[in-house]
Amino acid sequence: MRHRRQFSVSAGRLIMATEKELMDKDTKNANPQISPREHGPLRVEGPVNFFDARGNQIDPLRKKKGNIALCRCGSSRDKPFCDGNHRNTGFSSAKVICGEQDQRTDYEGEEITVHDNRGICAHIGYCADELPEVFRVGIEPWIDPDGAPGERVKEQTRRCPSGALNHSVDGVEYWDAERPPAIQVVAEGPYFVTGGIELEDTERGQGASFEHYALCRCGHSKNKPFCDGKHKQASFADTGVF
Numbered sequence: 001m002r003h004r005r006q007f008s009v010s011a012g013r014l015i016m017a018t019e020k021e022l023m024d025k026d027t028k029n030a031n032p033q034i035s036p037r038e039h040g041p042l043r044v045e046g047p048v049n050f051f052d053a054r055g056n057q058i059d060p061l062r063k064k065k066g067n068i069a070l071c072r073c074g075s076s077r078d079k080p081f082c083d084g085n086h087r088n089t090g091f092s093s094a095k096v097i098c099g100e101q102d103q104r105t106d107y108e109g110e111e112i113t114v115h116d117n118r119g120i121c122a123h124i125g126y127c128a129d130e131l132p133e134v135f136r137v138g139i140e141p142w143i144d145p146d147g148a149p150g151e152r153v154k155e156q157t158r159r160c161p162s163g164a165l166n167h168s169v170d171g172v173e174y175w176d177a178e179r180p181p182a183i184q185v186v187a188e189g190p191y192f193v194t195g196g197i198e199l200e201d202t203e204r205g206q207g208a209s210f211e212h213y214a215l216c217r218c219g220h221s222k223n224k225p226f227c228d229g230k231h232k233q234a235s236f237a238d239t240g241v242f
Contacts, residue, residue, distance in 0.1 A: 032181050033198035034215070036225040039093045041069040041082035042215060048197065049180055053187040053240025070183075070191065074219035079238050080185050089219075096222035104206040109145025112153050115166045115173070116143060120205035122162035122190060122214040123229025131156045161192045162227065163209025176211035185240040190227035191215040199225070 032046030045067050050060050060068050060081070069082040073091035076083045102119035114134075127135035134147040134156065145153055154174070157165040167174050181195035193199075194212045202225060204210065214227040218236035221228045 031198070033200050034193065035200040036072070036093060036202060037069075039091055040086055042072050042191075042225065044068040044070060044183070047181075049182040049195075051182065051184045052242060053185050055184075056241075058242070070217070072215065072217050072219060072225065074217065074234075074236055080191070080217065080240070080242065086219075091219055093224050095224050102205045107141060107143040107145050109150075109153075111150035111169070112145050113168045114143050114145045114153065114157060115168065115207055117164045117205050117207050119164075120162055120208050120223070120226060121164040121229070122227040123232070124161055124189070124214070124227075126159050126161070127156055127165060130159070161190075161212065162214045163212055164205075164207075166207060166209070176209055179211070185217075185242075187240040188236055188238060189231055189240075190217055 032044065032048045035043040035045065037043055048068075050058050050068075052058055070080050071078075071082045071086075072093075073082075073086035073089055075085045075089045075091070077085065102117065104115055104117045107114045107116065128137045131148055131152065134144055134153055136142050136144060136147075147153075148156075150169070154167055154169075157167045157174070158176075160166075176196075179195045181197045182193075183197075184192040184194070186192055192212070192214055196211045199213070215225050216223075216227045216231075217238075218231035218234050220230035220234040220236070222230065
C-alpha cells in the first residue's frame with residue numbers, strides 16, 4: 001500500500017512524514033480545535049498529531065496532563081508549552097490593523113490562475129525561494145502564472161503554509177485534500193496547522209484556507225493569532241525541538 005507524503009519543516013529544510021505516520025493516533029473521526037485565549041496561550045483540545053521541528057512525532061500529554069496550552073507570547077521557558085510567563089511580560093493578543101490589506105488578488109495566466117492575499121501571508125518564503133520565476137519579489141505584478149509549467153505552479157501554491165495562495169483552472173478553484181489534524185512546530189518560526197483543525201472565534205481573511213494555516217508563537221505578529229513573519233524581525237530564537 002502506498003502512502004502520500006507530507007512535508008514538515010525544520011530550519012527551512014524539508015522533512016518527509018508518511019500519511020500512515022500521521023494517522024498513528026485515531027484522529028480520523030475526531031473534531032479537535034484550537035482556542036486562542038485572550039492575552040494568553042493557544043489551548044488545543046482533542047486528539048492532534050504533534051511534531052517537533054525535526055519532524056519527530058511526540059506525545060505532548062506525556063509532559064502535560066489534560067488539554068495542551070501552547071505558548072504564543074514567545075517568552076515561555078518551556079516552549080512550545082505555556083508556562084504562564086505571558087502574565088509577566090504584558091503580552092497582548094490584540095490584532096493590530098496595519099500593513100497589507102485583507103484583499104484577495106487574482107493573477108490570470110494562460111493555463112492557471114493564482115489567487116493571493118498578502119494580508120494573511122506569513123512570509124515564510126517558500127514561494128519566492130522555491131519558484132522565483134513565478135513569485136517575483138520586487139517586480140509588479142509580483143506573480144507571473146506563466147513563468148513555470150502549470151503543474152509546478154499548482155504544487156507551489158499547495159505548499160503555502162498560511163493558506164494565502166491558491167489556484168484555479170478553467171474557473172474551478174482547488175480545494176485542499178483531506179489530511180489528518182496535525183500541528184508542526186517550526187524552528188525559529190510559527191506553528192504550522194494542517195488537517196482542518198477548527199480555530200475558535202477567529203475571523204479568516206479573504207480566500208483563506210480552513211484546512212491549513214500558520215499561527216504566531218513569537219508574540220510579535222500584528223495579525224494574531226496568525227503569523228505575519230515578524231519572528232524574523234524580532235530574531236525569535238527557539239529550535240522547536242523538545
